[in-house]
Amino acid sequence: MNDNMPMVEVKNLDVTFDTGRHRVRALAGVSFAIAPGESFGLVGESGSGKTTVLRVLAGLIRQWNGGITVAGKPLTPDRDKDAKRAIQMVFQDPYGSLHPKHTVDRILAEPLQIHGIGDIENRMKDTLEQVQLGAAFRFRYPHQLSGGQRQRVAIARALILRPKLLLLDEPTSALDVSIQAEVLNLLAKLRHELDLTYILVSHDLAVVAQLCHRLAIMRTGEIVETADSEKLAKGELTHPYSRQLLTASKGFDRAAIAAFTDL
Template sequence: MALIEIDNLSVHFDAGDRIVKAVQEVSLKVDARESYGLVGESGSGKSTILRAICGLAPISGGSIRIGGEPLKTPRGKGFSARVQMVFQDPYSSLHPRHTIDSTLAEPLAIHGVGDTDRRVVQALKDVALDPKFRFRYPHQLSGGQRQRVAIARALMLQPEILLLDEPTSALDASVQAETLNLLNRLRAERGLTFLMVSHDLAVIDHMCDRVLVMQHGRAVEELARADLAAARMQTDYARTLFEASADRLLDTA
């Protein structure tokens, strides 16, 4: 049984004078410990799928199951202990007036988990940050350091699944590579399952076992990593994305 099962998912938004069909009848399955990518241009619906899983976007049709169980609305503590999301912009996703210590301790307090001091220090070490960062504020950290804090926060409750919404697109190239390598290491060490969004096939190639190419809210084509590396695309759109990322694919191979 797949850990994440999405069947004929549709997400529609009321834009006043029209209905925006952000996602249209998309289906996918992600196995436990797999890293699965969603790729496509801006507006393709890939991030909306992650938001629908988290309950941040309305499900207009279809279903989402985690571990064979349909998701409840609202999601509740059980969901957040099992599934966490890392957002694109590490600055806006961290409260500017909370120290890193407060940010990391908050999910533990909400879920009644003790041993806070040790867990916070260990979380920083796990993402290769010195414990001295504990009492700093987000504006005192670099973009890459802030994203490491965001990753540490997502891992505080030891979830099975990380939803990664363009987690490195706001970072420069060198920091991006470091962050991707960190995520790969954490997945291997903790047996995590990733569902990752990117507009860049080079990032997906570096991170994911399989990828679903999306366009205008619809699934276009699913590719295994071997098919991606060998440029075995069946659709013109997937090939266009591949060609746009070809140099970076070679760099990360």
């Protein structure tokens, strides 16, 4: 892969859902590019389309139009095992995303078995160490773990295939505030150590500011503004909707977003 080539490039991504009675255009011409090793945030209210972008990249939505490349290779709805390994996702709910009757050992071994990857013992040991869990956790069940430990297992499951791109869907929103910072710090550490590229979906601008270099703000299926974390920290967002979202995130006016109308 050329060093000057984006790790992810999305061009004019469109997604329309046909509910039978209505057609809903969930994404309308979404475009962005992410450099290798960058952490990129997608921010917006529920229904803005940010999670739809993530689900397209993860292969969970197969009906879409536009162009996507990852590590210089075109991404299609029908992807091979190499493409599937290269892109892994960490879901919002660390309990719901882990099989309740499987041990951590089985949860981590299963992706390796599906992809025909050997050296399972060493891979599991190394990956558990990377997420700061010891070998003693291997034979525990999800209900025997705290919320933070479950999310570390979910991160380990995503990492064990050694992906290039990690998709993070509200990875700390289901955790206690005291645990959120630990998980965010771990994610920042892993990105640096493993040379990963992140796409983080969140409604929380503080989380995005901590973890991301740049962010795109979405509304009704479109990107209305792209900014770097410095502009976010300084409150220098320019689009009216972005400023409304920033105001609401600070708790000054929770009704501001609901009352927002197009200029």
